[in-house]
Amino acid sequence: MLKRCGLGLLILLIGFLGFTHDVGAQSDITFANLEIDLWPEYDRPDMLVIYRITLDNSVKLPAQLTLRIPATVGAPYNVAYEDTADGMLYNLNYSTQIEGDWVRVSFTTPSPVLQIEYYDPGLKKEGALRTFEYLWPGDYAVRDLTVVVQQPPTATAWTLIPSMGSGVKGEDGLTYYHYAVGELKAGTSFVLRLRYEKANDDLSAPMQLVQPAAPIESAGSEQSGPWYTQVWVIVMGAGGVLILTGLLWWFALTRVPAQERTSKRLRHTSRAGISSPSGTSPLRGLYCPACGHRVQPEDRFCRTCGTRLQQG
Template sequence: MRFAMKLRKQFFSVMIALTFLLLTLPLRASAQTPDRLTALKISIWPEYDKPSVLVLLDGVLADASNLPRPISVLIPADARLYVTTWENPNGSLAPEQPAQQTRQDDGFTRVTFTTAQPRFRVEYYHDAVRGAPDKTIDFAYKSIGALDAATIEIQQPLKASNFAVTPATQTTRTDPDGFKYFVQTFANIAAGQTISAQIKYTKTDPNPSMPAPAAPLPVAANESNNWFLLIALVALGLAILLGFFLLQQRALATRPAAPTGSRNRKRGKPRAGAASVFCTQCGRALGADENFCPKCGAKRRAHG
């Protein structure tokens, strides 16, 4: 009898231990999931600097070990990815990181990139504004992993009126730039769960709240290039002229001078011994020692 009671107690003890293990197993598995987030802030800015919706995802990884490592988030399939990066310990953002995008069948695109810190940032633009001047935005965020706490902060455009969010937001705030924010909070979001919000407002002005800064005109760059080209051409021309001048000076310095004697001979008197007597018969010039003309044989006439 005592032995049976002992076995019964051991059986109940084992069953209680197994039950506790089964209940805590999902929590342990969730804690070890690399995609689990302790916090996620979703900032939704309609018509901020473009006519579309700018969405910023600021997340915190639950597992801060094994960094850097790749992480993934989901964005709408027709959204335009803008930034994937991480937040440094001092609060600044690291340079933009390359990302791989894989389109899924559920209307979302999986964005994967490597983060070196537990805090990360993803930004994208989504053409989700419908209607005018009464506008509607249907927002949806699908969580890949479990999410402990999520905050949705929706910015009202500066020139919008009749602004409303469904489900209703819990709090509002206004920043120094005059933007009003509507805030919703969620807790214990399961993997694969979708958070949704519908935004409605009236806005007749088609311009965004903060127009993007104009890109620098290419003309300024062309003018700068033209100045460099002009300076280079002038320098090249001066170098060519200087080289030509130096060559001319070198050529004049090395040219041989004409002999002085040859110039004097051209302008001087006839050489000594040159013929000055002519034959009276044929007119041939006679040398000083010729008494008879070698041509006609006439005798040289004596001069008195």
């Protein structure tokens, strides 16, 4: 009997030590800075929540993190890290697990700078009245927490709890409210309540699709100008030049010895199979709407300025 009791106590002790080890590992990670951006009705009729995280210098990289977001969200819109070499944002793989009212988002980051985004459908609408309650669950200790709330252009009767004072107009023409929360220990939550009125469903920034390099003219557009500027004349002239060039090249090629022709074909064949990712041309004509630099269709962030891209 005593042996069985001793064995049971030993198992309980091992389990307790394992539990305390997990808690200690969680507390080893500290956020040096955390900025929480809340943008209601920005490009969707929900609340866009953005976490801008900088890990403390004491955190060893790569680091594994788990953040909780409301279960009603389902999954984050994006999880990204900032490359310390070029300062650009790159997507991170993540996993999710439902836990009661929360979804646990787990990922491993090679960088101390992170950006997580999700759309919260918890923005309630009753006629013109909008209400929202945000909760930071205190997953990690934060040395400096800042909350920034964006006000929709047509919002009135604007109320924030806690109060954030007067707003400041940003470069985009929208008004922003800043609140310096300061330091929060792990397990300490923060709650913000928002209330305002809005007579319409207009978005602050309607979905901006990545645009082609130049506007595409309709096929039925009226043609004008002298005959030599008409499109069909230009096309026929260019085609004639290409045909003449091809005939001259073929004539010159037939005069080259067979051995020399074979070596030239082999040199070009070695590059014939090279193509850009996904088998598409690297010159796709897609540009960032903010800075104008070329982007790839699969990019969610501009590799030049870091602007989040809306995919069509």
